[in-house]
Amino acid sequence: MARNQKDFYYHQAQKEGYRSRASYKLKQINDRMNIIKRGDTIVDLGAAPGGWLQVAKELSGGRILGVDLQFIKEIDGVTTIKGDITSDETIEKILEFAGKGGVDIVLCDAAPNLSGNWALDHARGIMLNDAAFECAKKILKPKGTFVVKVFQGDLFKDFFDRVSAEFVYVKSYSPQASRSTSAEIYVIAKRFLTAPVRKNHLCAVEITGMGESGDGIAYLDDFVIFVKDAVLGEIVKVKIEDVKPNFAFAKVLEKLDKLPENQYLTPKYVPKTDGSFANFESESSEQPKKQKILRVRDRSLDIDNYVPPADEKDVEFD
Numbered sequence: 001m002a003r004n005q006k007d008f009y010y011h012q013a014q015k016e017g018y019r020s021r022a023s024y025k026l027k028q029i030n031d032r033m034n035i036i037k038r039g040d041t042i043v044d045l046g047a048a049p050g051g052w053l054q055v056a057k058e059l060s061g062g063r064i065l066g067v068d069l070q071f072i073k074e075i076d077g078v079t080t081i082k083g084d085i086t087s088d089e090t091i092e093k094i095l096e097f098a099g100k101g102g103v104d105i106v107l108c109d110a111a112p113n114l115s116g117n118w119a120l121d122h123a124r125g126i127m128l129n130d131a132a133f134e135c136a137k138k139i140l141k142p143k144g145t146f147v148v149k150v151f152q153g154d155l156f157k158d159f160f161d162r163v164s165a166e167f168v169y170v171k172s173y174s175p176q177a178s179r180s181t182s183a184e185i186y187v188i189a190k191r192f193l194t195a196p197v198r199k200n201h202l203c204a205v206e207i208t209g210m211g212e213s214g215d216g217i218a219y220l221d222d223f224v225i226f227v228k229d230a231v232l233g234e235i236v237k238v239k240i241e242d243v244k245p246n247f248a249f250a251k252v253l254e255k256l257d258k259l260p261e262n263q264y265l266t267p268k269y270v271p272k273t274d275g276s277f278a279n280f281e282s283e284s285s286e287q288p289k290k291q292k293i294l295r296v297r298d299r300s301l302d303i304d305n306y307v308p309p310a311d312e313k314d315v316e317f318d
């Protein structure tokens with residue numbers, strides 16, 4: 001690196017004993033988004049030389065795994081794997097670390113070797129992002145967090161939308177420590193969804209209760225669905241409008257005479273039997289989400305007293 005490029009964060013990392021200036025990006029993402037809690041289990045994909053691993057270890061103190069094509073010099077209390085995150089062999093090892101319990105956070109700061117061909121480099125970057133996303137879906141606990149570096153370009157929006165379909169809150173964020181000339185941005189996705197339905201899914205339900213605000217309450221397996229304009233005893237075909245970790249909101253499309261044998265009129269999200277949560281067959285959502293925090297606070301089941309936040313500042317990342 002040329003001397004004049006050795007900026008503030010480079011020197012700061014040297015002074016404070018971090019292995020890379022990238023450490024400050026994770027610190028800043030965490031300060032803004034409140035990601036890492038004490039005791040969290042964290043997997044860091046594309047982790048060499050280990051700056052993020054040092055920060056993750058400091059903030060969590062829990063089980064940490066770093067994976068990279070490059071050898072990662074030992075960090076006390078951190079497990080490492082030398083391997084390619086796009087290979088099945090490496091994913092098997094990561095699954096082994098995650099075990100049946102899964103992990104709280106998947107981080108990915110991986111970057112491809114740059115060829116200088118912008119379109120090719122962007123596509124390679126998105127391939128790495130997809131590998132990290134697929135891995136995250138396999139190992140994240142319900143309500144887990146995924147943070148991934150993306151190089152902006154024409155494939156970015158599609159990737160962002162795919163991530164948005166699987167988490168309650170998704171936001172893109174550029175920490176100050178990212179160089180101003182860099183096209184990188186971080187996608188921060190919180191509250192991994194493991195509900196049996198997704199936005200725009202169709203299902204048939206029976207209204208077996210009423211909320212104080214007048215919404216009908218139905219169950220799909222053990223999952224609660226609040227149905228607008230439906231009354232006790234009705235059997236209805238509904239469209240899912242919003243999904244939270246523990247419940248969803250839906251609107252009535254049609255009244256039915258009886259429940260069909262399979263209430264899932266679009267394929268159910270199927271948790272894997274090994275304890276991980278992949279294999280969800282999604283429909284593409286009608287309206288792509290904006291690249292900002294969704295304007296919702298996670299609603300408790302007391303939705304009758306729910307007041308939407310006045311502005312984005314009210315949204316809590318807990």
Ligand SMILES: C[S@@+](CC[C@H](N)C(=O)[O-])C[C@H]1O[C@@H](n2cnc3c(N)ncnc32)[C@H](O)[C@@H]1O
Binds near residue numbers: 046052111128
């Ligand atoms: C910017 S560095 C990560 C810096 C790290 N966050 C830190 O704080 O030290 C990107 C890393 O991604 C790794 N990488 C790129 N492609 C990879 C792949 N397919 N599998 C695993 N690691 C990969 C590179 O080897 C490189 O070490």
